[in-house]
Amino acid sequence: MGQHCSTLTCHHVEHQETGKISRTDSLDPVMYDLMRKSIQATSAVIWNQEEQELEENDTVMMDNRVVVSQSGKQRRPVVGQSHLLYKNNNNNNNNNNTVVTGSKKSSPRGGVAVAAAQSNPIQRKSHGSFGEPASSDIMAAEKNHTIRTPRRGMERRSCGKMGSGTKTTDATAAAAAAVVASSSTITNGASKESNMTIVTTTDNDNNNVELLLAPSTNFHLKCPTRLLIRRRSLRVVEEGGGTHIYAIRYPEDTSPTILSEQAVPFPLPVRQEQCPSSSQTKSTPTPTTTIRTASTTTKATVLPPVAANSKSTTTTSTTSTTTTTTSSSSLTAEIQSKRKTDSSTLPSSSSVGKPTLPVPVVKTGNVGDIFAPSSMAAPPRKSVLEWVTVSDEHHIYVADVGLTSAQCDQLVATTEQVCKGQYAAYTYAKQTLGCREFPTLAYAALQPVHTIVHAIINKFPITKPSKAATTENAPPPSSSSSSKTSGATQCKDSSTKKSGNDDVVPSPSTKNGIQDQTTHHHLQLDDREPHIVKYDVTRKERQKLDxxxxxxxxTFLIALSNGCGVDYEGGGTYFECLDATIHIQRGHALVFPGKLRHCGQKITSGLRFLLVGFLVDKQNIAPSGKNGNGGKQTTSKTPLVPSPDVSAAKNDWSIPPNASKKTFSTILPSV
Ligand SMILES: O=C(O)CCC(=O)C(=O)O
Ligand SMILES: [Fe+2]
Structure with a gap:
């Protein structure tokens, strides 16, 4: 995950000096809706700061334009800006919209605000419109809307007026504002994070969503209504005769951990959350790429911690030097050095196929050790930041491995350099390039591979009944999962309660305090892995994988390129079992059982790079040399059934319930 939040900034809104917030660029309707909500929340915070009731001429108007007016009033700047995050909870049953604080901890001034907002989801007029709730819904929302707070004047806040004089209360915004206001005086990171607020509401598609609000000290007099919005829901779209699932969020490179603390330089470019049109997305900033090698030296770079509620840190500037050789004798030291290095501050660019600086190629050296099971078992420098469940039933997930855009670029540049853009180096279908054969590439791939391998091993431990437990009278598998784990005994990870925390050692499941007779298998990175897959539209035979x-x-596939016309068009991973194509953004990994039949969809423009790895069950590996096909096979052996960590999926993003008739799973609400 990157180190920056993107923002909707002043070029999208006029701010309070003019008393007007208006849309000046075309935005994705969903984003616009979120922006509107954020404006409401922010505005309510302003009012709360002043501890005054709204008056007749205070207006929040929402139709095709968003306007906040404040005739005759001098507003103070927002002290606690609200950062809105957006999370689809994919939960049909959760009609009780509630607001809860992230912690029971009270802020010194505001205390804890808890609100029960609308009991029924507000119906939006239609998808894609900026319509407002019907007034009956508003009334229902108002009726059911209460905010309990010790703070004076915060019993209930109206956000003003809507449209042509219609009285409105956006319960969510008001409730959110109350909570934000309640915590707006908090200044240290821990407190701020503990005051992270979750507001559940519905979006334009009537999906339940969560808005996460994090107070911030980020303070811009000139743009007090600067908004941070993050969209995190999967989008399911029927297009081109098929179902496409976009696990692409807005803004790229943002995690709640980082978002909750980081002061964002202003202004930052606005990123598209949705699949943008090609014309919008072709231009990318000129990279001033700094290339790193295993012996790169860097100045202190602090990585964000993983746990959702832990204190996050900011990244400092980095300088680097490059070397052109690496001897095998210094590998260990360099691995250590590498682990102390973070290239996340490299400038973002889209340098696919066009590395601007030469990548030093290390031609010798044994890199076998760096991907050794023992190395992968050690805690990685970065842990997976978040897991997304695409299909519980088929165990398809998306993991944010914390790989920044710049790191993706660097990996692609390194890939292209080590084989000099020649396909001769590629093996299977001339599309796969083994990382271990190129130490430079191996080192470049190390961090994300370590992160995801470690996470998979720990989150999805394979267990199967030992001989004693596989007798006919053996008890059925103990599993709290609805997943089909037949034949496998669930090995529940006892400490992965929070999304994103994969740094735990799995323990055998227990029943009534008695340990099941299970055997841990040794899930590990295949000793030929990882590899790079390259799709190239200019080579007909390299546009897809059958x-x-x-x-x-x-299998994990870490996207190094962005689709939607940024680096390529088309593409994605099609799964037969879903009859759908999954698109992820670069820096994220698609994780799924290798036995699922899948293919790489044809790209229709550009280049698409993936960093791929296969995790195998050591006990089941048939001794073999190079299989010559990159580990891909057209018929599947039957691997052990992985036992997913259900608790980990609790906070996951998921697919809107009404999005598809297919087999997507629903997940219980986390709130
Ligand atoms: O292109 C994709 O998304 C699929 C790649 C794949 O299946 C593989 O590399 O094994
Ligand atoms: Fe594959």
């Missing part, structure tokens, strides 16, 4: 299964228990 339907296949992988020789793996788990």
């Amino acid at each position: 339907m296949h299964t992988d020789k793996s228990e788990w």
